Amino acid sequence: MLQTKINHRVFIHVHPVLTTIIQRLGLGLLTLFVVTVIIFSSIEFLPGDFGQAVLGQAALPETVEAFRRELGLDRPPVERYFMWAGNVLTGDLGTSFSGRDASGVDRSRDVWQLIQPRLANTLFLASMAALVAVPLSLALGITAALYRNSIYDRVVNATTLTTISFPEFFVGYILILIFATYFKVFPSLANISDSTPLLEKIYRSTLPAFALTLVIVAHMMRMTRAAIINLLASPYIEMAQLKGASKAKVILHHALPNAWAPIVNVIAFNLAYLVVGVVVVEVVFVYPGLGQLMVDAVSSRDIPVVQACALIFAGTYILLNLFADVISIITNPRLLHPR
């Protein structure tokens, strides 16, 4: 009895926020682990003759056998998973399926070499879009919520509802039609490389970044607006208004501390959405990014490249959501001042 009481006391000294965060991190890591298992096991579902399909019909049985051995298909799956996961952690993503020959000549490239410049380009494009989209949509969302049911609110709402319904490629081609081919302001194809100077890079990526911005601003603005309206309807906001607090004080002192969690969630959700939107937009503008690489790899069924891209996209998505959850736990006033 006494023992359990002491243990209980010791437990209380650990701040509850910390335990919640540790739990959430653990859950996130577990999800990441299961996702890697799913991505890894995708190769298990390939039809048995895919070695033949990759190497061509003329491939000798010995060549196919050597190829299967290189992939480790002669070893048990569990052992292979840990080998694969270990390699991924050390940055070795395997070699591409393309460039292999029926004669056994191997001109395939290292997956990381294929991915690395593409990843840098995609991050460049995504951050360009995010830098514009995040402040813009927060401003639009918060003002629309504060002046809700005004004409301003209605116009912003109707516009964003329409933009949400547009497929990304439609937005992209409208921009190309207007700004690249009818009025020749920007190039329609975002042809950039490592050697392109920064200003030129920004200029050439303007249209894809603009398309991405339009797509996520709509989502983000609507979610921000809904979150703020939800917040303003809380009893403690009404209480603050009833006791005569000034409007500025209500917003800054009562609403804002509680608003961080929903706002950070909205930002993270949409940055995660950016990860997906980037695939289609890159294809529209022939932007040399990771999304384009993944689509090409899917068409040619180059599984190692698809796996690596899926891993990067899914990992980013999970980590962003995890980050948002941790931030919202940290900033939650109820958890910060436990009774």
Add this chain to the structure above:
Amino acid sequence: MNTPNTTDGSYSAANEVTLVKARRSVLQNIWRTLKTAPPTAWFGMVVITFYLIVALFASLLAPHGQAQVFPMAYAPWSEEFILGTDALGRDVFSRLIYGAQNTIGIAVATTLLAFLIGGSLGLIAAISRNWLDQVLSRFVDVLMAIPSLIFALMLLSIFGSSAMNLIFIIAVLDATRVFRLTRAVALNVVVMDYVEAAKLRGEGLGWIMRREILPNIMPPLVAEFGLRFCFVFLTIAALSFLGVGIQPPTADWGSMVRENAGLIQFAEYDLTAALTPMIPAAAIALLTVAVNFVVDWFLHQTSGLRDEH
């Protein structure tokens, strides 16, 4: 009441209620509800009806076949080829009409399958609330942690791109969302007394799912069906646009945009040519907007789910 609901002199409440109800037919009731619909919802319903008619009677409406090749590639807009022809000499207007049938058909089939899988598993999970519920819920958590377009791309690279694979993969991925919603709304209903009574009567799982719970969770599910259809429709369009969705020569709007995208470069010489790839994209957008408008109104009608007031 001096109305003739008292045939044998005694008053019956049930009779009176049927009397009031009988004054309006079902059609009249629907019309009464429709009259209160805002213009956006009306616009949405008219557009959806138009699309459905085009999709159902595609073979009657289209002047040419969807894979019929004419010896003139990239013909301009004209009497015979209303929207010109594409790179292979196929009539764009006919393909647009057949595209309605293929694109909407596949999207509806996928959404139905997603609801069949996600809805029934969600109901079973909510009713049983045992280890099965735990396993399904955790599994869905993991599936939802991967962005669905990325997941779909990965699965398509393994199983190959065919219409059947596409329907099945997207349906399974979207069933996760349906499962979440169905389970959440059904949890509120399974604790009701009438469900308990049905269990005590000895009704089977199928009866409880169909007759006791489903009718009580219909409104959110119907709204979700509209929204899910939009997501599925946009995902399939995106995948087809990327070249890994619906495969040629089947006409569908996503791949039509991809096939004719090159024409945009000629905007300054011939604006109509540049508009050709935009029309299927606009067709996708218009249908999605229309469905969204109707769902918005439906949600306002059936529940207190509104963010104002």
